[in-house]
Amino acid sequence: MYTKEEADGRRLKNPFDTITEGIGINRITRNFAMAKLDGAFRGTDREAVEMSRFLLKNDGLFLGSSSAMNCVGAVRVAQAIGPGHTIVTILCDSGMRHLSKFYDAEYLSLLGLTPKATGLELLGIK
Numbered sequence: 001m002y003t004k005e006e007a008d009g010r011r012l013k014n015p016f017d018t019i020t021e022g023i024g025i026n027r028i029t030r031n032f033a034m035a036k037l038d039g040a041f042r043g044t045d046r047e048a049v050e051m052s053r054f055l056l057k058n059d060g061l062f063l064g065s066s067s068a069m070n071c072v073g074a075v076r077v078a079q080a081i082g083p084g085h086t087i088v089t090i091l092c093d094s095g096m097r098h099l100s101k102f103y104d105a106e107y108l109s110l111l112g113l114t115p116k117a118t119g120l121e122l123l124g125i126k
Helices: 045-059 065-081 105-110
Strands: none
16 A cells, blocks of 8 residues: 555655645545635745744734645735735644644754745735
8 A cells, every 4th residue: 555665654645745734635525526616826835934934923823834825825815816805714723733843943944944034025025
């Protein structure tokens, strides 16, 4: 069922090489198959890390990687549709379960993901 690398735990569980756990699943779940979607946005680990630190510093929100990625998507929607709209997203996880990776400075440094932004310039916001 598993290759030797998978059995030994040397391969990432996510085939898309992301630290944002649960993102990039390569199958359609039954509940997702029923969803009526208008579109989707792709986000990066760097964007999720920077967004999480921005929201912690500016809004006091200690979010996990999935919530941070949802916020990246919300910003992208806002950029795409322009002013005068209400955008809603789900903050589905806190940072408490992400201390060993997503909030670990040494781990992020090894991956070249040390937060550097002072704002949301990574998303084109000055």
